[in-house]
Amino acid sequence: MADNLLDKASILLTPTAYNDGSMLSIKPENGDGDFDFQRSGNASRVNSSGNVVTESANIPRIDYTDGCGSWLLEPQSTNLITQGNDLSNWSFGRTTRTITDGINPDGTTEKVLVLATSASNGTHRCYSNSTAIIPNEDYTISVYVKKGTASKIEMELKTLSESPDGFGECVFDINNETITNGKFEVFNDDWYRIQSTGSLNTSTSGIIFMYIYNEDGDRSYVATGNENLYLWGVQLEQQSYATSYIPTNGSIATRLADIANNSGNSSLINSTEGVLYAEIAALADDLNIEGISISDGSISNRVVIFKWSNSNSIRARVSSNGINVLNQTFSVSDITDFNKIAISYKLNEFKVYINGTNVFNGTSGAVPIGLNTLSFDTDGTSFTPFYGKNKALAVYKEALTDAELQSLTTI
């Protein structure tokens, strides 16, 4: 951000500082731009060293999953696997579960090694307990996996009526870092987190199956005693994507949602003219409407950057006394990548910039009245909150020039 744009910002939030119950803004320094933060329980994140760590209730999270820190705001989610940490209540077919020395992604030092053992030809697998499933809803399986002497794993959610395939059939080749029907992230110490998403048509129960392939990439084989790999942190969520790790140790567990709001006041947010700027990445292209706003605490007067209900789309909205004077939708190449978005508002002059491009100019319309709060939601009251990653959020008390808006939003 250029120096003059830094100077001009009345509120500037970056992923740098927080305390219990607050996300601390860089500007202003008196705390009036700080966000109230609430989460009624623990949550995990990836720290700057690349380890999975737990944060206590009401502690905001700066996450480094992609190597660069960003605020992480997530919805409520439940891990339906009752023993996701160490697989101690799982069943093992032609395999054994052994605890070995080593470091898990959370820094604990008892790794779970799954070893193919049978000398008879067949699949070598382990599987979870049953869990209740709602038909036609998206579910996502995720697991941390590390190469042993085997380097290929298949995971899927199986059910009676989806016989024999369930959904997913996600196959991850660790040596070649290739995956089918899923995606993966790289972690410290050669760990990977793989995930696969799908839905079931009719079944009301399911189990997670994992198959260990042999060195030749065979799914069915006679074990030589040299086919093994490490597993940790299995998760099954009713989501279209994997959220941060939710440990389970005998019962299913829920991480509650993050809430961040109540930044700013009428002296920091100008209703006559200004700019709302955000550098954000969605958690998924899930078509849920979410947003970040400056508002008067209602939907009548607000400036909102929405993640919209079309695929990979952003909606910019300015409402004045209940009338939407700007309400336009724009496409981005990938809503889960970081995008830089700015909405500039002034009487009869509205502009939208996305990633350095001027995508909208409006020449008529009134401005909002009584703007006084900046929130990770769409009206200052936690309605349709933004869930995703945020690297920067700023408010300006003046409508910036085209050159400034272009500079601000250029990646």
Add this chain to the structure above:
Amino acid sequence: MIHKRYTFNDKAQADSKISKFFDIDEEGNKVPNERAAFIYLDKFVLVQGEYDEEGIEIVAPTYTEGYALDVVWHNLEESPYGWKTYEVEPESPCHTLY
């Protein structure tokens, strides 16, 4: 903040109870009027199923009866009116908060 566990007759009854904690704004959106986190749990497995090596279910699992719902009430000190009847306190809860 309190965390309470409930078992309703079915999902429709749970949804009906929950609906009273939402208003409809002028754009037709459901807006919460009470700060609460509703955790839809449905059923828990009582007896595990049995499966063959391809994951085909041989014996179906059995489940708890009713519709399980956990709620975190942020501003209440006890269950709201009409909910207490359905409150349960299992010795070994099948669901916990992280």
